[in-house]
Amino acid sequence: xxxxxxxxxxxxxxxxxxxWGILVAPSLQVGNTPTILLKETGQHYPPNRPGLAQQGAxxxxxxxxxxxxxxxxxxxxxxxxLARGWGKRRTVAQDYLRDSPVLLGTxxxxxxxxxxxxxxxxxxxxxxxxxxxxxxxxxYHPRTxxxxxxxxxxxxxxxxxxxxxxxxxPHALKLEGAxxxxxxxxxxxxxxxxxxxxxxxxxxxxxxxxxxPIPQPPTNGVDTASAxxxxxxxxxxxxxxxxxxxxxxxx
Amino acid sequence: MIPxxxxxxxxxxxxxxxxxxxxxxxxxxxxMLAKATFWLIAxxxxxxxxxxxxxxxxxxxxxxxxxxxxxxxAGWDALVYGFAGQAGFAIGLWxxxxxxxxxxxxxxxxxxxxxxxxxxxxxxxxxILAGYSTGRELLEMPAGAMVCLVVGAGLIGAAGWITYAARxxxxxxxxAWFVLLALISxxxxxxxxxxxxxxxxxxxxxxxxxxxxxxxxxxxxxLGGLSLAVIFHTLPQLLNRPLASRQxxxxxxxxxxxxxxxxxxxxGDPFPRWIVSVGMAGHFLAAIAxxxxxxxxxxxxxxxxxxxxxxxxxxxxxxxxxxxxxAGLLAFFVSFRGPASWARFTWIHHGLDWLLVGGAVTLSFxxxxxxxxxxxxxxxxxxxxxxxxxTLSLVGVLLIGLPLLIxxxxxxxxxxxxxxxxxxxxxSSMHLVRLSSLGLVVFLLAQGVFGLALVGLFxxxxxxxxxxxxxxxxxxxxxxxxxxxxxxNRTAGVRS
Numbered sequence: 001x002x003x004x005x006x007x008x009x010x011x012x013x014x015x016x017x018x019x020w021g022i023l024v025a026p027s028l029q030v031g032n033t034p035t036i037l038l039k040e041t042g043q044h045y046p047p048n049r050p051g052l053a054q055q056g057a058x059x060x061x062x063x064x065x066x067x068x069x070x071x072x073x074x075x076x077x078x079x080x081x082l083a084r085g086w087g088k089r090r091t092v093a094q095d096y097l098r099d100s101p102v103l104l105g106t107x108x109x110x111x112x113x114x115x116x117x118x119x120x121x122x123x124x125x126x127x128x129x130x131x132x133x134x135x136x137x138x139x140y141h142p143r144t145x146x147x148x149x150x151x152x153x154x155x156x157x158x159x160x161x162x163x164x165x166x167x168x169x170p171h172a173l174k175l176e177g178a179x180x181x182x183x184x185x186x187x188x189x190x191x192x193x194x195x196x197x198x199x200x201x202x203x204x205x206x207x208x209x210x211x212x213p214i215p216q217p218p219t220n221g222v223d224t225a226s227a228x229x230x231x232x233x234x235x236x237x238x239x240x241x242x243x244x245x246x247x248x249x250x251x
Numbered sequence: 252m253i254p255x256x257x258x259x260x261x262x263x264x265x266x267x268x269x270x271x272x273x274x275x276x277x278x279x280x281x282x283m284l285a286k287a288t289f290w291l292i293a294x295x296x297x298x299x300x301x302x303x304x305x306x307x308x309x310x311x312x313x314x315x316x317x318x319x320x321x322x323x324x325a326g327w328d329a330l331v332y333g334f335a336g337q338a339g340f341a342i343g344l345w346x347x348x349x350x351x352x353x354x355x356x357x358x359x360x361x362x363x364x365x366x367x368x369x370x371x372x373x374x375x376x377x378x379i380l381a382g383y384s385t386g387r388e389l390l391e392m393p394a395g396a397m398v399c400l401v402v403g404a405g406l407i408g409a410a411g412w413i414t415y416a417a418r419x420x421x422x423x424x425x426x427a428w429f430v431l432l433a434l435i436s437x438x439x440x441x442x443x444x445x446x447x448x449x450x451x452x453x454x455x456x457x458x459x460x461x462x463x464x465x466x467x468x469x470x471x472x473x474l475g476g477l478s479l480a481v482i483f484h485t486l487p488q489l490l491n492r493p494l495a496s497r498q499x500x501x502x503x504x505x506x507x508x509x510x511x512x513x514x515x516x517x518x519g520d521p522f523p524r525w526i527v528s529v530g531m532a533g534h535f536l537a538a539i540a541x542x543x544x545x546x547x548x549x550x551x552x553x554x555x556x557x558x559x560x561x562x563x564x565x566x567x568x569x570x571x572x573x574x575x576x577x578a579g580l581l582a583f584f585v586s587f588r589g590p591a592s593w594a595r596f597t598w599i600h601h602g603l604d605w606l607l608v609g610g611a612v613t614l615s616f617x618x619x620x621x622x623x624x625x626x627x628x629x630x631x632x633x634x635x636x637x638x639x640x641x642t643l644s645l646v647g648v649l650l651i652g653l654p655l656l657i658x659x660x661x662x663x664x665x666x667x668x669x670x671x672x673x674x675x676x677x678x679s680s681m682h683l684v685r686l687s688s689l690g691l692v693v694f695l696l697a698q699g700v701f702g703l704a705l706v707g708l709f710x711x712x713x714x715x716x717x718x719x720x721x722x723x724x725x726x727x728x729x730x731x732x733x734x735x736x737x738x739x740n741r742t743a744g745v746r747s
Contacts, residue, residue, distance in 0.1 A: 001423045001501070004416045011432055011508055015439050015468075018512035022533075023447070023460055026526050031454045062382035064320020070596055078519030079592045083669035091521045096455040101386050104459050104521070108596040108666075109305075111673045141309070148674060150305055150681075152319045153312040 030093055038207070045207050046098045049199070056199025059192050061101065063154065069113045070105030071203065075212075085119075086112040088206060088214045095205045110151055117204040128201075135197040136189050137173055144179045157193035160185050266352050266419035273626035275354035276345050280627035281712075283341040283365050284620060288698070288705050290333020290372060295695040297326030302688040306681070316380045324391040325379040327604075331389065331474070332400060333372040335608060336437070337365065338616050339477035340407050343430040345623055346484050347411055350427040351418030357410040364406030371399025387462040389469060390444060401441040408434035425500035426484035432508060433476035440468040456522055463515040470604075471511045471537075474612045478575060479544065481615040485568050486551055489559060495550030499543050506540035513537070517595060518588040534586045541579040548572050563641040567618035570645060574610025574652075578603055581656070593667040598680060599659030605652035609694075617644055617701075630711050636704035643697030650690025658683030 001007055035044040049057065060066070073087035081087065091114055096102045105112075134145060140158050142149035158173070163186050171194075172186040181187050189197075208214040301322040304310060311317045340361075348355050355361065375392030378384070384391040392400070411434045415427065444465040452458055487494045494500065513533025520527055552559055552569075559565040582603055585594040617640070625631045658680035665676035 001428065002421070004412070007428070007431065008412065008435070010505075011435050012439070014505070014508040015435070015472075015512060017509070018464070018468075018533075019443055022513055022515060022526070022529060023443075023453075023457070023464055026460060026523065027453050027457050029523060030457050033455070061384060061386040062321075063315075063318055064324060064379075064384055064386070066386050067320040067323050072519075072521060074519035074592075074595075077592070078588065079595065080667055080669050084673070090519075093456045093521055093523060096521065099455065100452060100458065102456055102458045103386055104456075106388055106596065107598070107600050108673075109677065143309075146674070148678065150308050150677065152304060152308045154318070155313055156315045 030097075033094065033097060035097060036094065036207070036209070046095060046205075048098060049202050052195050052198040053202040054199075055191075056195035056197065056202075059157075059196040060103070060199055063196075065113075066103040066105050068105075068107065068109035068151070069111070070108050071102075071112065071114045072104045073112065073114050073205070081112060084111075087115045089208065089212045091205050092209060092212045094209055094211070113200065113203055114205055115203060117201040118206055131201060132197055133174070135200055136193060137175070139193055139196065140173055140175070140187060140189075141179050144175060154193070157196065158187050158189055160187055162186075267354050269349065269352070270626075272348050272352065272354055273345075274629075275348065275358065276341075276623070276627040279341055279344065279355065279358055279361050279365070280624055281709075282362060283337050284624065285705065285709070286365065286369050287334045287338040287341070288702055290329050290337065292695070292698045292702055293376075294326050294329030294331075294333055295691065295698050297322055297329060299688070299691040299695050301326050302684070302691050305684060306688065315382065321380050321382065321384065324384060324388075325376050328379065328389070328391060329372065329376050331608060332368075332375070332392075335474055335612050335616070336404075337368060337372075338620065339433070339474060339612070340365075340368075340404070342616055342619055342623060343433055343477045343480055344407070344411050344414070345627070346426050346480055347430040348414050350420070350424040350430075350484075351415050352420045353414055353417050355410065356413040356417055360406050360410040360413075364403040364408075364410070366403075367399050367406065368403030371396045371403060374399065385448075387448075387458070389466040390448075390462055394445065394448070397441060397445055401438060401445060404434075404437040404441065408438055424484070425494065425497070425504065426480040428500075428504050429476045429480035429483065432504070433473045433480070436468060436472040436476060440465045440473070456520075459520075460515060460522065460526070464512060467515050468512050470607060472507065474608060475575070476507075478571065478612040478615045481619055482548070482568060482572050482575070482611075485564070485615075485619060486548060486559075486572065489562070489565050489568060490552060490555045492551065492555075495547050495553075499547040499550075503540045503543035503547065506536065506543065510536035511540065514586070517586055518591050519595070531586065534583055538579075538583050541576065541583070545576045548576075563638050564618045564622075566645065567614045567641055570649075571611050571615035571618065574606050574614065574648075578606035578611060581606070593663040594659065597659035597663040597666070598655045598684065599663065602652055602655030602659055605648065605655060609648040609652055614644065614648060617641060624708060628708070628712065630708050630715075632704040633707050636700050636707070640697050640701045640704065643693055643700060647690050647692075647694030647697050650693055651687045652690075654683040654686040654690065658687070 035046065037043075038045055071091075073081045073089070073091045075090035076082055082090070095114075137144045138146065138151075139154045141153040141155070142151040143153075160181050163169075163184055168186050169188050172188050175181065175187060206214070300317065301319060304317075304319045304322065308319070315321075344355060344361065371392070375396030378393040378396055379391050383393045385393065390397065411430065415431060444461055447453055447461045448458075453461060483494065483500065510533055514530060514537045515533070516522060516527045516530025518527065518531070520530075556569075559569045581599075584590055585599060585603075621632050621637045661683065662676055662680040665671045665679050666673070668676075
């Protein structure tokens with residue numbers, strides 16, 4: 001401790017060892033992990049987000065949504081994320097390969113959003129407009145759809161404007177009671193709100209992976225995960241079916 | 252009041268006196284502590300507003316700058332970097348200079364670093380509020396602001412190491428080791444994180460590892476290190492007895508440096524399994540440092556608890572030490588699989604942050620700031636306001652941290668039952684979150700009191716300056732009067 005250069009070097013070596021061990025070595029492994037080619041669709045998993053959803057990710061970041069929402073489903077026995085219906089399987093490193101930044105989150109003041117894109121009637125093409133309308137209303141004022149919610153309202157992502165020609169615009173929110181705009185006015189989403197909803201609906205980690213298979217009921221004795229080859233290909237595209245739309249934040 | 256002399260000094264000849272060492276901090280103390288106090292009040296105000304928005308989510312929802320997701324990181328970063336980091340650097344350098352029995356070397360480097368640091372904090376806070384957050388906890392500030400912080404810390408750290416290298420004492424002290432560690436830590440963690448996130452950044456979950464490695468290092472080695480330095484310096488002095496074991500401090504120091512940065516993963520994380528295991532081993536090995544530190548403090552203060560808690564400074568140091576150990580033990584406990592399954596993602600996360608940053612770091616700094624200012628400037632803060640500040644801060648921190656921890660327990664236990672709706676589990680803890688908002692009101696009030704005390708000190712310094720200027724101007728005006736009289740006489744002589 002008496003030699004200043006030795007103390008300096010000692011501290012630096014100690015700090016550098018953790019950098020090498022916990023950051024550089026894992027980078028070599030995760031950095032080389034390939035995306036998975038899905039045999040059924042010929043697409044890669046995880047997919048690239050569409051442009052609008054990517055713009056929405058920037059809004060998610062800018063508004064600090066990750067301050068209250070996580071994007072992580074823990075495995076069975078490490079929490080009850082699966083029992084809450086936040087996913088059909090745990091999330092693994094593979095799911096986040098294309099995300100930047102990766103927003104796992106630290107506190108859940110709101111529910112997990114890993115699979116928010118699945119939660120309302122996924123698989124049913126008619127459900128898409130319902131989901132979009134739901135999320136837009138929720139963003140405009142969460143209490144319009146979830147009484148007692150502590151989530152902030154984002155009215156600045158919307159525009160209040162006069163109704164033209166006596167008819168509501170196609171994208172105008174259908175608001176009632178205390179949340180309704182003054183007579184003769186309508187609330188329409190700004191591009192930021194539309195993009196944010198597109199991002200939310202793109203949040204889906206439902207592919208069965210070799211390292212995180214989706215548990216299937218034992219029908220005809222076929223195990224979905226065992227169909228994967230080389231331990232890397234996806235076994236199937238899991239299409240969660242939930243025919244009755246339910247509010248995503250209820251669990 | 253903290254005694255002046257350190258334990259068993261062995262000054263080399265031509266060593267500066269302790270008063271010279273203290274006086275060399277005059278401008279640094281005044282500049283950095285004034286800025287730190289500004290950020291302390293601003294950060295507390297932002298955090299109070301954040302907390303109130305949890306109870307009134309629609310309040311001011313039209314203002315994008317004041318949405319919860321922006322206010323929370325802006326307020327926390329203002330408190331961590333603006334106050335704790337800045338005040339910690341100033342106090343740390345002072346302790347280092349005292350332990351080295353050397354005047355602060357290169358004070359201009361420190362002042363330049365502090366200016367750079369403040370520009371970084373200001374740009375970063377405004378950046379987050381304006382919506383330019385990076386979304387990475389404790390690294391939310393835009394990259395430009397982070398560069399300012401790293402450069403500022405580098406300049407300040409260089410001055411610290413130069414001062415240590417010029418020491419006139421042969422012995423080294425644990426407080427000095429921890430300050431030296433803190434001076435390196437921020438620059439190391441900050442610059443590596445900046446470099447790793449440059450461009451596209453690392454792939455996938457490695458981004459999370461880098462962010463956690465940075466946040467863990469910055470909280471435990473930088474701010475934690477500065478707080479440890481203050482407690483290791485002050486505790487023996489308050490009790491007027493030597494530190495129980497130097498060897499134990501040495502073990503604690505190297506265990507902290509070597510093992511703490513590894514403790515960044517938790518069970519259930521989406522990393523390859525071996526990374527989670529390595530991180531868990533880090534948690535266990537880092538616990539050795541915590542036990543060694545706790546044991547050392549315990550042996551030092553054994554049987555003198557009543558003496559320690561009798562004075563306001565002693566109470567602050569005592570509670571800070573308890574908070575440090577409690578935060579470490581709780582963090583270790585919730586890293587286990589069972590507790591982690593229900594404690595993760597609850598208010599406990601915020602509670603632990605407050606216990607470490609609010610309890611250990613902030614309270615230990617508050618304990619020495621009045622004495623630091625007195626010795627560096629020769630002027631004291633109003634004793635009444637200092638006492639009030641200490642009491643209110645203590646009550647505030649406990650009232651913020653404890654309800655969050657208990658609220659987290661409640662929330663976690665309800666969340667563990669899948670039949671309880673998410674919102675109901677959250678609501679079950681909201682009355683405790685309200686209590687913690689009340690704690691923030693008390694904390695903000697305390698910092699307002701401290702601000703008043705500091706304004707008083709500056710006014711006293713200003714009147715001293717005015718008096719000095721007047722004392723200079725009197726002989727000058729006398730000399731002018733004499734010169735005029737002589738000139739008149741000469742003129743009269745010429746006429747006659």
